Amino acid sequence: MRITLKVNGGTYTREVEGHRTLLRFLREDLGFTGTKEGCGAGECGACTVIMDGKTVNSCMVLALEADGANVETIEGEASAGKLSVIQEAFDRHHAVQCGYCTGGMIMSVRDLLHRNPKPSVEEIKEGIEGNFCRCTGYQQIIEAVLDASGQLGEGPGQVREGRLEHA
Amino acid sequence: MLHEFEYARPATRAELHELLARHGKAAKILAGGTDLLVNIRCGVSKPAIVIDIKKVRDLPVIAWNPKVGLVIGPGATINEVLAHPAVHDHFPLLSECGHDLASYQVRNRATVIGNVVNASPCSDMAPALLCLGAIAIVSSKRGEREVPFSEFFTGVKKTVLLDDEILERIVVPTASAGARGSYHKLKRINGHDLGIVGVALMKKEGVVALGISSAAPTPVLVEGIRETDAVEKAVAAARSATSPISDLRCSKEYREFMIEVFIRRLWAEVK
Numbered sequence: 295m296r297i298t299l300k301v302n303g304g305t306y307t308r309e310v311e312g313h314r315t316l317l318r319f320l321r322e323d324l325g326f327t328g329t330k331e332g333c334g335a336g337e338c339g340a341c342t343v344i345m346d347g348k349t350v351n352s353c354m355v356l357a358l359e360a361d362g363a364n365v366e367t368i369e370g371e372a373s374a375g376k377l378s379v380i381q382e383a384f385d386r387h388h389a390v391q392c393g394y395c396t397g398g399m400i401m402s403v404r405d406l407l408h409r410n411p412k413p414s415v416e417e418i419k420e421g422i423e424g425n426f427c428r429c430t431g432y433q434q435i436i437e438a439v440l441d442a443s444g445q446l447g448e449g450p451g452q453v454r455e456g457r458l459e460h461a
Numbered sequence: 462m463l464h465e466f467e468y469a470r471p472a473t474r475a476e477l478h479e480l481l482a483r484h485g486k487a488a489k490i491l492a493g494g495t496d497l498l499v500n501i502r503c504g505v506s507k508p509a510i511v512i513d514i515k516k517v518r519d520l521p522v523i524a525w526n527p528k529v530g531l532v533i534g535p536g537a538t539i540n541e542v543l544a545h546p547a548v549h550d551h552f553p554l555l556s557e558c559g560h561d562l563a564s565y566q567v568r569n570r571a572t573v574i575g576n577v578v579n580a581s582p583c584s585d586m587a588p589a590l591l592c593l594g595a596i597a598i599v600s601s602k603r604g605e606r607e608v609p610f611s612e613f614f615t616g617v618k619k620t621v622l623l624d625d626e627i628l629e630r631i632v633v634p635t636a637s638a639g640a641r642g643s644y645h646k647l648k649r650i651n652g653h654d655l656g657i658v659g660v661a662l663m664k665k666e667g668v669v670a671l672g673i674s675s676a677a678p679t680p681v682l683v684e685g686i687r688e689t690d691a692v693e694k695a696v697a698a699a700r701s702a703t704s705p706i707s708d709l710r711c712s713k714e715y716r717e718f719m720i721e722v723f724i725r726r727l728w729a730e731v732k
Contacts, residue, residue, distance in 0.1 A: 295468070312468030312511065315498070335499045336567050337653075348540075349566040354498045356491075358468055359513065402566065423652035424564025 297361035301326065302370030310357040316350075317341045319357035320367060328368035328397040332426070339425035342398035343367050349405045351424075368397035371404070380404055383442035384435070391429030399425045403439055412443050463501050467510040474519045477512065477627065478602040484510050485624035491515075492535055493570035495563070496579045514627075521630050525551070531633040539568040539576070539586075552633060554642030554663055558589040561646045564653040577613070578628050580620045580679065587614070587680035588644060588661035588672025593637040600629040614679035640665035641731050645723040646674075649710075657711045658719050660699075662727035664688055669695060671724065676703035676716055692728040696721050 298307040301324060308323055320326040320343070332338035334353045341352040344366040371378045377385065380403050390396050399422060406413055406421035413421060418439045419432075427435060440446050471477040481488060489508035491497055492515065500506035514520065514535055521534035525547030533542060539559045542548055548555050562568060562576065562585040576586040577597075590610045597608045599622060608621055615621060622628060642663035648654035659674035669690070671683035683702045686695045705716035 311465070313463040313465050313501075315463065334502055336495050336563070339564065339566065342566055348569045350570055351495075351566055354494050354567075354570065356468065356494070356498070356511075356513075358470075359491075359494070359515070405565075419652070421565060424566045 295358055295361075297358060299360050299362060300364045302366060312356070312358060314357045315353055316343070316345075316355040316357050316360050316365070317352040319360075320352060320365070323357075326367050326369050330394055330397060332394070336424075337426070338395070338398075339402065339422075340395050340398045342401045342425060344401055344405055349402055349424075366401070368400055371400060378404075380407070380438075380442045383438040387434045387438040387441060389430060389434040389438040395425055395427045395429075399427065399435065403435075403442070406439070407443055412445060413439065415440070463498070464504070464507060466501070466508050468513065469510055470513045470516050472516055472518060474517055474600075474629075477514060477517050477520075478600065478625075480510070480512050481627060482602040482625045484512075488512055490535075490578075490627060492572045492575050493538060495567050495571040496575060527635055527638075529632060530635045530638075531555075533573050533631040533633070535572060535574045535627065535629060537573055539563075539571050539573060540565070542573055543568070551638035552589075552593065552640070554589045554592060554640060554644065554661060555586075555633070557642065557644040558585050558661060561585050561644060561656075561659075567653070574628050574631060577610075577631075578620060578622065580614050580616075580618045582617060582678060582680060583656045583659070583675040584680050585644075585646065585656065585659065585674065588659060588674050589642070589663075590631065590633070591672040591680060591682035592642060592661050592663035592670040593633050593640060595637075596632045596634070597628050598630045598632060599626050601626040605629070611682050617678045637663075637665065643727055643731050645727060647711075647719050647723075655710075658705070658716045658723075660720055660723035660727060662695075662724065662731050664731050671695060671699055673699060673703055673720060676705045676720060678704075692725055695724050695728060699724055 296309050320329050330340040332340035336351045336354050342349050343352045345363050402422050402425050418436050487509040491511045491513045521532050523537040524532045543559045573586050576584050595610050597613050599606050640663045644661040646659040647657040656675050661672040663670045667688045669686040673681045681702050683698050705713045707713040
């Protein structure tokens with residue numbers, strides 16, 4: 295079947311087979327390899343993209359289901375060579391180590407901040423509960439989200455000295 | 462990689478029923494896909510045809526009508542149900558159970574009806590629907606029939622649905638509106654996880670009901686308890702209605718122990 299969809303603002307029309315997942319379609323047919331496959335079963339969230347304004351695990355969506363949809367991936371986060379506020383905060387707080395989870399993680403964070411611009415630590419934890427990170431232990435990611443949402447008054451040096459305990 | 466299958470996207474209920482009648486066992490219905498596509502991927506399910514129902518125009522979504530109740534259609538996602546004002550106002554137990562199901566992005570796709578037709582013993586929505594006296598409206602080319610959820614599940618991953626049928630809508634009766642309730646789910650981590658055991662408790666007009674997951678081949682409804690009874694009666698009734706097993710996630714004894722702990726906590730918590 296032939297599908298047409300938008301990815302990060304660009305329009306793409308392709309022939310796809312019924313059993314092709316949106317994840318494989320994005321990676322292999324369109325070359326958006328920032329979206330990763332981890333578990334392939336909706337547990338890890340490395341494949342998270344935003345489809346019509348909602349986060350989804352792209353490993354569990356068929357490409358055909360995305361016909362006519364507006365899809366956003368990590369490749370759409372930076373613009374004109376400049377990192378987004380969320381990406382900068384991830385960089386500043388060392389919320390990226392191996393980087394495999396980061397593409398999906400940032401999609402979940404973007405969606406969380408869209409729904410809830412000033413999330414509490416508990417709300418951040420819930421917002422990223424579908425995204426596993428095996429490197430950071432999450433602390434740096436939570437700090438980055440607090441920073442990206444303007445909830446850390448001082449510079450990043452302050453954060454690392456235990457502000458999070460009472461954040 | 463997924464094995465190959467034909468993909469169909471019917472536009473009307475009649476087309477959907479026709480496809481189900483024609484393909485029967487070889488067909489699988491696709492709504493959220495959060496169970497189906499994983500099952501296809503790992504080879505548990507090998508449908509010849511996958512029928513995507515999300516573009517069917519004349520199926521219900523989610524609606525509250527005080528004369529009928531809360532109607533939940535086959536495309537209604539867990540997050541759509543959680544966000545519905547009538548669920549918030551009248552059926553807090555549905556919110557409690559829905560909130561504990563998987564992660565936010567899974568809840569964006571996973572449907573209430575998918576969760577129950579999958580008929581896993583650890584279904585999170587079944588305990589609430591059992592307690593609230595919900596009815597399954599099943600349809601096919603041959604017509605419609607109503608099945609109370611207390612009779613819907615017949616075994617592990619088995620329901621009363623025949624090969625040409627779809628669970629078209631769930632009706633949570635108005636009589637259950639305003640019921641208080643909560644759900645406790647034991648899991649390994651605070652984030653999303655399959656339940657090791659789960660207990661929902663509902664109180665309404667002096668009557669208490671329990672819905673228990675991961676403690677028998679099907680989700681279990683425990684009735685016949687009153688608010689004026691001692692909690693021990695609820696614990697004893699739950700023990701005789703369930704038959705937990707030991708598996709890689711937990712022992713039988715721990716499941717039995719935690720069911721009792723959850724009932725005692727819920728009994729005190731749900732005022």
